[in-house]
Amino acid sequence: MTVLEPGAHPPTDLQTLATPPLFNREAAVSGMSGGVAAVLGVAGLVGAVIIGFAYGTGMRPNMLGSNPGPRMPANPSQSTARTTDSRTETQRLDVTAREFAFTPAKFSIEKPGSLVVNFTNAGVVEHDFTITGVTGRAYALPASKGTGTFDLTKPGTYAVMCSIPGHKEAGMVATLVVGEEGGT
Known part of the structure; x- marks a missing residue:
């Protein structure tokens, strides 16, 4: 990569102009991994809260989508x-x-x-x-x-x-x- 000194003119040759700046893959990956870890952590926490709520209310995972069973008769009084x-x-x-x-x-x-x-x-x-x-x-x-x-x-x-x-x-x-x- 070419760094211009103060007062210097930009390069005019095609080779210098066609060379992209250096890409630091390790810096990019390490910066992303923190964000990915945060997203996965939040997703895990949300899942734990949902499962905890289901068990706390007496629901079990095998009940989701199950038949609620027979209906009660309409308003018998005694x-x-x-x-x-x-x-x-x-x-x-x-x-x-x-x-x-x-x-x-x-x-x-x-x-x-x-x-x-x-x-x-x-x-x-x-x-x-x-x-x-x-x-x-x-x-x-x-x-x-x-x-x-x-x-x-x-x-x-x-x-x-x-x-x-x-x-x-x-x-x-x-x-x-x-x-x-x-x-x-």
Whole structure:
């Protein structure tokens, strides 16, 4: 490369004019690698946040694009126990869950005793069915079914909720009446 001194005239010969300035490949690559690393770092961070959000809300990678499962009936207001097993006095209740509600929102059974809940999760995140103050839990992954057994020892009105963090606060609650008018 030709450097002109102050007061010098530019070259006029074709060889000097046709020679491009020197290209420093190493300087160009090292300057680019910092930018490429930054872009890859940001992309990795965004991917980690998305995966963390999906797992934090109960979603799993194999659920993306999956069938959300059966639809809930349109606005039934109350459900009563479906069957009673006369040998063991076990009552059964069908419950459907979806973000963030149970259908129906009020359940009733005839009397205290053993209750089996047939639980259908028609939602896209995990849900469960718990009765406040009563041991037991019905749980199901998205678009799945589960069962739970509860021993209700006295008549009354019981609070039902989904105990998955944040679901109760989102309004996933219901009422279970045991006995006539909930007893005492």
